[in-house]
Amino acid sequence: VNQEPPGLRGQVPLAPYTTFRIGGPARWLVEPEDQTQFAAALRWALAGGVPYFVMGGGANVLVHDTGFDGLVIVTRRLDRVSIDGDRVAAECGVMVDDLVDRCLEHGLTGLEFAAGLPGSVGGAIFMNARAYGGEFAGVVEQVDALVISAGSVTEHSLEGSGLGYSYKKSVFQKGAAYVRRVLLRLKPGDQEQGVRTAVENRRKRRDAGQFAFPNAGCIFKNNYGLGRPTGSIIDSLGLKGAREGGARVFEKHANFIVNTGTATAGDVHRLIQMIEGKVEQELGIRLDREIVLLGF
Numbered sequence: 001v002n003q004e005p006p007g008l009r010g011q012v013p014l015a016p017y018t019t020f021r022i023g024g025p026a027r028w029l030v031e032p033e034d035q036t037q038f039a040a041a042l043r044w045a046l047a048g049g050v051p052y053f054v055m056g057g058g059a060n061v062l063v064h065d066t067g068f069d070g071l072v073i074v075t076r077r078l079d080r081v082s083i084d085g086d087r088v089a090a091e092c093g094v095m096v097d098d099l100v101d102r103c104l105e106h107g108l109t110g111l112e113f114a115a116g117l118p119g120s121v122g123g124a125i126f127m128n129a130r131a132y133g134g135e136f137a138g139v140v141e142q143v144d145a146l147v148i149s150a151g152s153v154t155e156h157s158l159e160g161s162g163l164g165y166s167y168k169k170s171v172f173q174k175g176a177a178y179v180r181r182v183l184l185r186l187k188p189g190d191q192e193q194g195v196r197t198a199v200e201n202r203r204k205r206r207d208a209g210q211f212a213f214p215n216a217g218c219i220f221k222n223n224y225g226l227g228r229p230t231g232s233i234i235d236s237l238g239l240k241g242a243r244e245g246g247a248r249v250f251e252k253h254a255n256f257i258v259n260t261g262t263a264t265a266g267d268v269h270r271l272i273q274m275i276e277g278k279v280e281q282e283l284g285i286r287l288d289r290e291i292v293l294l295g296f
């Protein structure tokens with residue numbers, strides 16, 4: 001029998017689950033309370049042929065205005081952390097910014113680069129999130145994953161070296177494995193200095209206006225082969241401030257699109273396509289999207 005996951009809800013608006021504050025409803029949504037429920041929700045979707053999507057902090061997704069005709073599994077209640085020596089075990093739904101503080105409380109340093117980074121540990125592992133000279137690939141020792149193969153879900157431990165990490169890439173982007181829990185290895189270090197760095201990194205984000213409007217961070221990846229960040233490439237075409245409905249290319253950072261209050265996913269998507277078109281037409285450069293589209 002394909003038993004319905006506990007707490008399953010129908011027609012749940014997704015906008016509040018995203019930092020963009022945009023998007024229509026999920027046909028079904030569930031927020032597993034433990035790892036057994038997480039795996040069970042995936043099994044339910046697989047057995048029923050229901051499309052599914054795993055959502056952490058929703059800080060890197062654009063949800064279609066008509067929503068998603070499938071199951072969204074929100075991981076935010078999977079938020080347990082345990083710390084043993086220099087090893088930190090965190091479930092996928094732990095918010096990265098909270099984890100930075102938990103580690104520092106235990107005198108462990110090395111995660112301060114991620115202070116102020118919106119989203120969950122699972123999402124950060126998926127994208128190999130990076131900031132201020134650090135990236136998740138540098139601190140991950142092991143990931144306990146749910147692996148989907150031939151319609152079944154099994155648990156596997158993947159070593160850090162087997163995660164296919166490079167710039168903003170990981171094996172999880174192939175969509176056949178999900179992060180349950182992460183084991184990080186940090187360093188016992190200067191706690192006060194670590195706290196100062198974390199505070200400073202959060203301040204830099206605030207000062208850059210990153211939290212002034214709902215957004216989803218960078219829309220495009222950088223291409224280091226081009227010698228300058230994608231934001232400056234977009235800016236060089238005079239696109240800062242360009243608008244589509246309620247969506248706007250952010251004046252302070254051209255690789256951000258902000259929701260000025262009334263943006264639809266359609267507005268944002270048109271703006272993305274406009275930027276891609278201009279950059280390709282005028283500079284012959286194909287931009288690589290970082291943002292994850294859901295329901296498109």
Ligand SMILES: Cc1cc2nc3c(=O)[nH]c(=O)nc-3n(C[C@H](O)[C@H](O)[C@H](O)COP(=O)(O)OP(=O)(O)OC[C@H]3O[C@@H](n4cnc5c(N)ncnc54)[C@H](O)[C@@H]3O)c2cc1C
Nearest residue numbers: 056057058059060092119120122123124126129130179217
């Ligand atoms: C203001 C702002 C600033 C940002 N700055 C940065 C930055 O400096 N550096 C940076 O790298 N990013 C940045 N981002 C983007 C975002 O913070 C990261 O991509 C973050 O890691 C997304 O995590 P999430 O939990 O919100 O993922 P979500 O948006 O929920 O999901 C993103 C992808 O991860 C997948 N995913 C989520 N959980 C799991 C899981 N348990 N297992 C497998 N896959 C999973 C989803 O299926 C989806 O494909 C920024 C975003 C915002 C809003």
